[in-house]
Amino acid sequence: GIQVEQSPPDLILQEGANSTLRCNFSDSVNNLQWFHQNPWGQLINLFYIPSGTKQNGRLSATTVATERYSLLYISSSQTTDSGVYFCAVNILTGGGNKLTFGTGTQLKVEL
Amino acid sequence: NAGVTQTPKFRVLKTGQSMTLLCAQDMNHEYMYWYRQDPGMGLRLIHYSVGEGTTAKGEVPDGYNVSRLKKQNFLLGLESAAPSQTSVYFCASSPRQNWGYTFGSGTRLTVV
Numbered sequence: 514g515i516q517v518e519q520s521p522p523d524l525i526l527q528e529g530a531n532s533t534l535r536c537n538f539s540d541s542v543n544n545l546q547w548f549h550q551n552p553w554g555q556l557i558n559l560f561y562i563p564s565g566t567k568q569n570g571r572l573s574a575t576t577v578a579t580e581r582y583s584l585l586y587i588s589s590s591q592t593t594d595s596g597v598y599f600c601a602v603n604i605l606t607g608g609g610n611k612l613t614f615g616t617g618t619q620l621k622v623e624l
Numbered sequence: 625n626a627g628v629t630q631t632p633k634f635r636v637l638k639t640g641q642s643m644t645l646l647c648a649q650d651m652n653h654e655y656m657y658w659y660r661q662d663p664g665m666g667l668r669l670i671h672y673s674v675g676e677g678t679t680a681k682g683e684v685p686d687g688y689n690v691s692r693l694k695k696q697n698f699l700l701g702l703e704s705a706a707p708s709q710t711s712v713y714f715c716a717s718s719p720r721q722n723w724g725y726t727f728g729s730g731t732r733l734t735v736v
Contacts, residue, residue, distance in 0.1 A: 514683075544722050554730050556714065561724035599666065603722070610655050610674075610721045611682065614666040 515540045515604050517615035525621045526590045534585040534618045536600030544603035544610060545576050547585050550617070551596045559585070559598075590622045626650050630715050630728035637705045637735045645700040645731050647715030655718045656698040657682075657725070658690065660711040667714065673698055705735045 516539040526532055536545075547559040560567050560574040562583065567574055571590075576583040587594055597619050601612035628649045637643055647656065654675050659667040659682075669682030671690040679690045687709060689701045698717075702709060715728040 546724055548725075548727075554712065556716075556727040556730075558724045558726065563722070601667075601725075610718050610723065611657070611669055611672055612667075612725065613683075614659075614668075616664065616666045 515542075515602060515613050517600060517602055517613055519598075519600055519615035519618050521618060522616070523619045523621075525623065528591060528622055528624050530590050530622075531586070531588045532590060532620070534587070534598055534600075534620075536583040536585070536602075536615055538581050538583075538600075538602050540581075540604045542578065542581075542602040542604055544612065545583055546601050546612065547574055547583070548599040548601065549594075549596055550599065556599075587620075590620075592622045592624065595620055595622050628715055628717055628726050628728035630713075630731050632731060633729065634732050635734070637702075637733065639705060639707060639735060641705050643702050643705065643733075645702075645713055645715075645733075647698045647700070647717075647728060649696055649698075649717040649726070651717065651719075651726065652695070653717035653726075654695075654720050656692065657716045657718075658688070658698065658700045659714045659716065660684065661714060661730075662711050670700065670713075702733075707735050709733065710735045 564578045597617040601614045657672040658670040673692040676695040713731045716725040
């Protein structure tokens with residue numbers, strides 16, 4: 514099956530710093546999503562981004578489908594950004610919109 | 625708008641007991657999914673459904689059964705619980721192919 518690798522696995526930032534999280538995938542995809550799991554366990558959909566660039570406030574994401582990677586940018590980080598960030602993909606030949614998840618990047622933002 | 629609601633939120637089972645987890649969505653989504661999350665392993669797909677009356681196996685279906693008798697509900701059953709099924713279970717839904725997911729808040733299940 515498709516492999517989804519996220520880096521770095523862990524990241525500690527000072528409040529106000531910027532960061533880039535990376536997601537590499539091993540096959541062509543027709544669906545790529547970024548999720549944030551907060552410290553209480555809730556999973557929030559950040560972006561649906563199979564290709565191109567999107568921005569939402571301090572967060573933005575870029576997917577280069579031909580090179581099989583996606584980047585999540587967090588600017589001016591806040592303590593509320595802490596948690597785990599997951600990338601998830603669905604391959605072109607897969608039906609049912611089934612997502613395969615990476616193992617996540619654990620982010621901690623400190624004051 | 626409640627979104628995706630999972631019940632119960634917590635449960636402790638003894639080995640061999642059975643139980644059903646309920647997922648309900650009020651967004652008229654066609655597709656629904658059950659995932660489990662274990663430490664260090666991300667989320668893995670158990671079963672999914674692409675419409676009322678349909679179900680299909682995911683990556684880790686053994687020991688689980690599902691039913692989707694109504695479009696808004698997706699039930700996950702454990703026939704004979706085992707300690708290996710201790711996990712956090714998440715339900716999700718999406719409108720159709722190639723759309724974003726909405727997740728429920730999860731069910732933390734412990735099998736002793």
